[in-house]
Amino acid sequence: MRVGLGQDSHRFLNESLEKKFIIGGVVIADAPGLDADSDGDVVLHAICNAITSLTGVPILGGIAQEMCKSGITDSAEYLKEAVKTLRDGHITHVALSVEAKRPRLEKYIPAIRASVAKLLGLEVSQIGMTCTSGDGLTDFGRGEGLQCFCIVSLVDVEK
Numbered sequence: 001m002r003v004g005l006g007q008d009s010h011r012f013l014n015e016s017l018e019k020k021f022i023i024g025g026v027v028i029a030d031a032p033g034l035d036a037d038s039d040g041d042v043v044l045h046a047i048c049n050a051i052t053s054l055t056g057v058p059i060l061g062g063i064a065q066e067m068c069k070s071g072i073t074d075s076a077e078y079l080k081e082a083v084k085t086l087r088d089g090h091i092t093h094v095a096l097s098v099e100a101k102r103p104r105l106e107k108y109i110p111a112i113r114a115s116v117a118k119l120l121g122l123e124v125s126q127i128g129m130t131c132t133s134g135d136g137l138t139d140f141g142r143g144e145g146l147q148c149f150c151i152v153s154l155v156d157v158e159k
């Protein structure tokens with residue numbers, strides 16, 4: 001068994017811009033979009049980085065960057081490519097920790113867990129998520145953007 005660790009963060013765009021706010025593949029109406037060439041999905045990006053920490057294959061700075069240049073901004077597509085790099089590794093659990101003052105994510109946790117589970121082909125029980133405002137001590141806790149940490153647990157299945 002092995003574990004991977006990933007992190008990602010993005011700043012909110014100006015409220016007047018029309019970009020949708022997406023987290024864990026879920027569109028949430030009550031927040032502005034995030035400043036990124038892609039959709040800025042911090043949860044899916046953190047999972048991609050955790051997978052890179054297991055495989056050594058660059059996703060966000062590599063495969064996803066190339067996909068983004070060709071116009072693919074949906075981070076779910078990046079995650080699909082990341083999962084392929086795991087080869088015979090099977091994910092057993094994904095733990096997510098999000099720091100954000102806004103939007104209030106508590107009520108969206110079930111939808112985000114279900115979405116991430118579906119994208120990874122896992123059960124909802126295999127996705128854990130917490131969120132915190134961090135007591136306003138950081139830019140994330142002051143509502144300027146979001147940060148996500150992710151731990152991916154994996155077992156290598158021998159053929």
Ligand SMILES: [Zn+2]
Nearest residue numbers: 008009042045
């Ligand atoms: Zn990102």
